[in-house]
Amino acid sequence: MTTTSVAATPTTRAAVPAPAPTRTDGILAIILVGYFMVILDNSIVITGLPHLQAELGMSAAGLAWVQDAYLLAFGGLLLLGARAGDVLGRRRMFAVGLALFTLASVAVGLAPTGGTVVAARALQGVGAAVLAPSTLALLTASFPEGPERTRATAAYGAVAGIGASVGLVVGGLLADLVSWRAGFLVNLPVGVVMLVAGMKVLPETPRTPGRFDVAGALLATLGPAALVYGFVRAGTAGWADGGTLAALGLGAALLAALVAVERRAAQPVLPLGLFASRERVGAYAARLLFIGAMMGFFLFTSQYLQDERGFSALAAGVAYFPMTAVNFVVALAVPRLQRRASGPALLVAGLVLAVGGMAWLGAVDAGTSYAVGIALPMALIGAGQGLAFGPLTASGIAGVDRSQAGAASGVVNSVHQLGGALGMSLVLALTGTYAAAMTAGALLLLAALAAAVTLVLPAARRDARS
Template identity: 40%
Template sequence: MATQNAAPAAGPSSGAAGDPKRWLILAVICSAYLMVGLDLTVMNLALPTAQETLDFSNADRQWIVTAYALSFGGLLLFFGRLSDLIGRKESFLIGLTGFAIASAVGGASNSFGMLVTARASQGVFAAMLAPACLALLATTFTDPKEKGKAFGIFSGVVASGAGLGLIIGGALTSAFDWRWCLYVNLIFAAVSLVGGTLLLKREPKTGGRMDIPGVLLASGGMFCLVYGLSNAAEESWSTPSTWGYLVAGGVLLVLFALWQTRSASPLLPPRIVLDRNRGGAYLTVLLVGTGMFGILLFLIYYMQLTLDYSAITSGVALLPMIVATTLGAGLGATKLMPKYGPKPLISGGLLVSAAGMAWLTGISVDSGYASDLLGPLVVVGLGMGLIYAAALTTGTSGVETRDSGIASACISAGQQLGGALGTALLNTIAATAVTNWLTDNTKGQPTPEQLQLASIDGYTTVFWWCAAIFAGGAVIAGLLLRRGPLPVPEAPAQAPAVQTETA
């Protein structure tokens, strides 16, 4: 009598092949990435007190923020590829350790130069850490359903990091001292470092080579673009330090794109960005980064300068948006993405965010929080959650394991470049709107009431532009992204049946 016992291999939906500690790994990854996201904005509300302590000028103040952005944005692609070559665990742990040391030095700074150097060093190690986090997430979760849940949680962290930075920065500055905006990173880093050391597994090296010309062209181009945009935000678009660097950055990135088609081991293989879904995801993150500064920058200005909110009150006022973002990301990643794919989520999320920004244009000098701000914040947050849930998953979907680091770096690079572009563009738009309002409505020296009305006109003009950016992004995403769910990786071949003979 013959009996047949088959032991089927774990398919992609079984979850059996996943790391048994994968949910703890997710917690470690989220903790580390949250630290990076916080530091994009955590020092913004602490700058006045840091300036008073270290006695530096208003012109120097921008460098506390810019130094972090320059090194972060300029080195993302390099470190994204490096994590593919040396291993994601190694990149993760080195990035964490370096970020913690730089944060400790920054908190202990006794001079402007020491603080700027520490912030630039933070940016270097953040550029190493951020791609490793997303690459680890993409390679740790193999089950599609679990992957959706994991990306939903991670998307909420990514989308809310900058907003939480404002809240935490305001709270720490008010309750303790500006230095704690940097020291707080040691807590996140310690937890993530212990967890990463114990939980993460070493991965085999890819054996590839680093594209040195590509690194120089890409890093130089990103550095020039971010630096030029930072100058535009603080000075003018017409100064040589703005347009000169922007032109140089554009030329370097064009040369980089041409070189990638010829390099034997390209830093950013064209196959990564030429896929319609992934390319659409990267462009979406850039546009969202641009428009989000309408909330994170100008709404904070409005609440503090017009409504007279304190720093901590302004931060807490953003909490409903962060909660809505987290809920939207969870809903999008677990329920909607598997069924409908990224196209309706990204396009729909952008339209929802556009509607929220348009709603914000109804603000006035005496607006109430519950009546005029709460609703738009929740709507924008929901839209952001849907967008990030789809964009982060799509940006790393379908890439080979050897390319997961550089694909992750493209997402972070788009977010960073979008933030720099948003700061420069929206600052210019606001300043122009205020000047035009004063020219049209005042004669001689404007009164305080007229200055407030001019500021409101500047804010609402920015919000309309943000709505237009999101709406335009919805159209672009609708044209670029493919219909339907993302392709599901094929299941491993089933193990052959084992036959035994019994008498």
């Protein structure tokens, strides 16, 4: 906490009032809690999915949509949400996003049917797409360059790192002791308190005149959604099914339309110039594939541990600890490792470890022990994730002009969310058993490794020599 000091003059020696604290700690706390809610709800449902399925009678494809609906709305509308903050004010959009996210959370918690859960999760994603970019922009506006900004961004990064893991444990705990619904209903009191505090404490940012590329944002959402529907349908109806082919064709057509619209847009939500760099394209592709494999890993591992191994929802959440702990330790070591090796080299090393861990899980059978056959490969995956994520993010914004820094960061985050939805639905469509799902995940990671080796690494080496 920073303070302002007042010095007494030598002649008066008057008592000096105690320094008045600034509101920066309160601002940071509100920003972090808001962001934590978004990250937490990415994973809090995963360990509770078997309970949700049993209560509402949902199919495996329906369960995938519980997560996909959130990720698609979040990732597809994220860039539009960021632009809304620029044009309308970040504090205002923080409040709008938080209110929408909170109300949608209540709708999920009270949902009487699986379809209602999916619809409410999509609404949650819309709220997250408005809320998440506002939190980072408010942090940047509230903390000047220097030690204060460093402290704030470190805390923000820590929330991103631990939020998903905490969600797995908290989701399992609440599902076992109360209900899977409790993980969403708890957002109501937290959201109300944060909304009131935010309107009192958070500063408003200047508004920037601009246009909303609504057509681009809708196409960026509907295109991946059609592909996800095609993948999910293929898992039940087959790849030759007319509905499957129609959905996949529609998804491809919508993405082609997105490119055409963005070429003509005055202020595109997705600047196509960002794809002129081989390093950035490789980073986007590797991130999409990596996150897709990881979302499939989380979903299938949670179900496998509970359905096949008899773990409780809480125990399934705790079972991820080897991965979480190793991930945290390795991520902290990345800045020191980059003194000896480049970021892209660490990215490649991380992906190699992740491929090995996921392939190892693909050999799981009924006689495999948790300690050797599950915990150890999880630790490998955690080490790979810890090595890869920082360099992957850096390559995703490498060489970007300052005027497009916000758009580049938005693309990285959108790819992150959309990759989770696409990858998870593809793994679901291609597999029937846990071992097969992990093998499919290993193939996605292998493709991510190929993108890193052929695009990211050579481009970074060329830039280093020039």
